[in-house]
Amino acid sequence: MSRLLANDRIERIKGWGGAVASVGYVWRPSTIDQLLEVFKLARESGRHVTVRGAGRSYGDASIGSENIILDMTRMNRILEWDPTTGIVRCEAGATIEQLWKYCISDGWWPPVVSGTMFPTLGGVVGMNIHGKNNFKVGPFGEHVLAFDIMLPNGEIRTVTRENDPELFYAAVGGFGMLGVFTSITLQMKKVYSGVLEVESIVAKDLHELFEVYFQRIPESDYLVGWIDAFAKGKKLGRSQIHKANYLKPGEDPNPAQSLRVENQELPNNILGFFPKSVVWLFLRPFMNQLGMRFVNWAKYLSSRIAPEGKKFKQSHAGFAFLLDYVPDWKKSYGPGGLIQYQSFIPKETAEAVFRKQLEMSQASGNVPLLAVFKRHRPDKFLMSHAVDGFSLALDYKVTESNRESIWNLAHAMNEVVLSAGGRFYFAKDATLTPDAFRRFLxxxxxxxxxxxxxxxxxxxxxxxDLSKRLLGSDPQSFTNRTPSKLNENAESTTS
Amino acid sequence: MRPLATLFSTHLLAVYPESHNEIQSFYMKLPWKHAIVLGASSGIGKALAEELLASGVKVALLARRTDAMEAMAKSAPSDNAKVYGHDVRKYEGIPALFQQITKDLGGLDLVIYASGSMPSVDEHEYDFSKDREMLETNLLGGVAWLDEAAKRFEQTKMGTIIGISSVAGERGRRGSPAYCTSKAALTTFLESLRNRLRRYGVKVVTIKPGFVDTEMTTGKPGLFWLISAKEASHRILSAARSGANTAYVPGRWRYVMFVIKIIPSFVFRHLPI
Structure with missing residues (x-):
């Protein structure tokens, strides 16, 4: 009989979007020895280990049904920091928030950040995240100088792109399948001011959005587009674009002030009145097709009437972490949660594909409540999601009654993406099939x-749960699987 | 959307649609994915397991006799049935087996306790070994299993527990004192669990079947309103799905038992019930 696990370890854990969940036995080690213990326990109890950071992946990447959940959030120390070179070494459970708050007063900012500051660095590297500057600086992995990884046999290796390129380029973006990151060494980006120069640009339709992008890319450090997914016909793809640039040395008269952490903090009140901790409650009545049609319309209109070409200053944190302005905003989606469908399409076909995706969503009655548009460039990582092209991230509200139709919509959109040579992103995914997984990679x-x-x-x-969904669950067949067998299996699972 | 009338009837009166087709059209899809059914080799437990399997639920089948369950597992779609030979009176092994099963199933959101024993007991018989068997199988096994289920569901803040009790637990009748006692105690135990677990979002459903055509009742005298195990299973799952706390199966037993419960004891003891 395999070893019994303590019942009080049982927790039901949701993917961040809240649309998928499963029950596991959670361990939160604080030392390397405790980490080793977890692997020992997994062997003795005959269970798998699911590595989890802050749990900010939208789908099932950090949950594992009936597995031992290895929650890394307590191993969160910043180990070394050199303010002259901007090289920082952190434990894998340290978050982007810790990192920027620690380094910014010395004039350094993380080279790549997500729309939220709460992911752990282990998760960030495991997913090889991108930011609004992906077209310029690539994914997070390109700025990682080295990492320590604990292999399941307990061995800890220090890996750089020079000493073991194969493992380096596979473990970064390898969604926690090869080992557990225990430390990350990162090259930070030098900044000369705590603020960015931001410009808001309006595009009347999808075509104009692409035009603005092609025109503005060379002169931008960051570029992100928001699309009103409710607009139809001629107005389809009407959008607001935010362009941001770093300030050059000397442009900020008082960088020491603007680089202070308290001058970066997000506001405590929204619209000067609502305490931000309760804003999700006020958002809730709008989180439906009718309400968000109005919100999107109002947002587009307000960007239309703003004076063209006007530039303003915004803090790094204020520009980067838009998703953190309203804490717990996902709660406004209700108990069914949300999923995000993000696809990455080569630049030649992207416009047609995104047009099709928006039209398919509208036709199915599931219009995404939020749609975000970005430019990307390819990279060398094995499981990369990036292409020389664009991505569109679509947030769908999930309820008990629309769940099936959303999954069907996602599967139908997969075909459009695959036929255009597009790719997918494991940090967001909740709907990919083994067949689509095989075809895109x-x-x-x-x-x-x-x-x-x-x-x-x-x-x-x-x-x-993600790896089970895409690669299958039987360790034996997994180990013995030859390429041809893999194909058969993938096909039979989807047919 | 279910018609308003159905909601009304299931919640307040627990009167269910009478024909199978009617029921099926109301409740097309079951909300559960992974279930444990205790007492799955015969009777109501078997019918419940069959219906769950037919709707695509992954089911762990438990009972002492494995033949019928193996046959069920063979005809079940895509490896959805897992068979475990188990005597619910082997209490010590239950925590380990429970953990093993949840692992084998890959999750758990429904536990049905349908194990039960009702040997024939005549009016002058006082046989402790029979009485003990009933109390252990009908009650203690249920307590042992549902304790495990309750512990897990309280922590995961979800899940459904269905206990198959009986109308026999409503009064102490002449017929089989230990059987009535075991079902009365099980009913109370389920009510306590429900009161404990409601605040965690866990549903506990007490089912009180009348006469169901199973091995248990075959050849017993004085049966009426006999329904098939299949029909009972339909009604049980429908009731659990619709959020009922206690359901009589079929629903008309609620009125019968209402009358039986209010008969004063000094009258009841003279009645040949």
Whole structure:
């Protein structure tokens, strides 16, 4: 009989979007020895281990049904910081929030950040996240100088792109399948002011949005577009674009002030009145098709009437962490939560694909309540989601009654994405099928990844609901799987 | 959307649509994904397991006799049935088995306790071994299993527990004192669990079947309103799905038991019930 686990470890854990959840036995180690214990326990109880950071992945990437959940959030120290070179070494449970607050007064900002500051660095590297500056600086992994990774056999390796490029380029973005990051060494970005120069630009339709992007890309450090997904016909794709640039040395008369953490903090009140902790409650009545049609319309209108080309200053945190202005905003989506469907399409076909996606959503009656548009460039990571093109991230509200139709919509949109040579992103995904997974990465890439998986995790200890969904759950067949078998399996699962 | 009338009837009167087709059209899809059914080898438990399997639920089947369950597992779609030979009176092994099953199923959101024993007891018989068997199977096994389920569901803040009690638990009749006692105690235990777990979002449903055509009742005298196990299972799952706390199966037993419960004891003891 395998070893019994303590019942009081049981927790029901949701993916961040709240639309998928499962029950696992949670351990939160604070030392390397406790981390080793968790792997020992997994072997003795015959269970898999799911590595989890802050749990900010929208879908099922950090949950594992009936698995041991290895929550890394307590291993969160900043280990070394050199303000002259901007090189920082942190434990994997440290968050982007800790990182920027620690380094900013010395004039350094994380080179790549997500729309929220709460992910852990382990999660950020495991997913190889991108920011609003992906077209310029690539994903987070390109700024990682080295990482320590604990392999499932307990060995800790220090990996750089020079000493083991194969493992480096596979573990970054390898969604926690090859080992557990224990520390990350990162090159920060030098900044000469605590503020960015931001400009708001309006686009009347989808075509204009692309035109603005192509025109503005060379002169921008950050560029992000918001689309009113409710607009139809001629107005389809009407949007507001935010462009931001770093200030050059000397442009900020008093950088020491603007670089202070308290001058970066997000406001405590929204519209000067609502305490931000309760704003999600006020948002709730709007979080439906009718309400968000109005909100999107109002937002577009307000950007239309704003004077063209006017520039304003905004703090790094204020520009980067838009999603953190309203804490718990996902709660306004109600108990069914949300999913985000983000696809990455080559620049030649992106406009047609996004037009089709918006039209398909509208036709199905599930209009995304939020739609965000970004420019990307390809990178060398094995499981990369990036292309030389654009991405559109669509947030759908999930309820008991529309769940099936949203999943069907996502599967239908997969076909459009795949036929355009597009890609997907594991940090967001909740709906991908094994077949679509295989087609977007290609057999060669997946076989390479599986070979590394066999090498570093021969017992198949590391598993998440995401990996189960895309790669299958049976460790034995997983280990013995040849490329041709993999294809058969993938097809049979989706048919 | 269910018609308003159905909501009204299930919640307040617990009167269910009479024909299978009617029921099926109201409740097309079950909300559960992973279930444990205790007492799945025969009778109501078996019918429940079959219906769950037919709707695509992954089910762990438990009972002492495994033949019928193995057959069920073979015809179930895509490896959805897992069979465990188990005697609910082997209390010590239950926590480990429960954890094993949740792992094998890959989750858990429904536990049905349908194990039960009702050997024939004649009016002059006082046989402790029979009485003990009933109390252990009908009550103590249920307490042991549902304690495990309750512990887990309280922590995960979700889940449904269905206990198959009986109308026999409403009064102490002449027929089988230990059987009536076991079901009365099970009913009370389920009510306590419900009161404990409601605030965590866990549903506990007490089912009180009347006469159901199963091995247990075959050859027993004085049966009426006999329904098939299949119909009972439909009604049980429908009631649990619609959020009922206590459901009589079929619903008309509620009125019968209402009358029986208010008969004063000094009258009741003279009645040949």
């Amino acid at each position: 290609g057999d060669e890439t997946i076989d390479k990844f599986l070979k590394l998986k066999h090498r570093y995790d021969p017992e198949h200890l590391l598993e998440t």
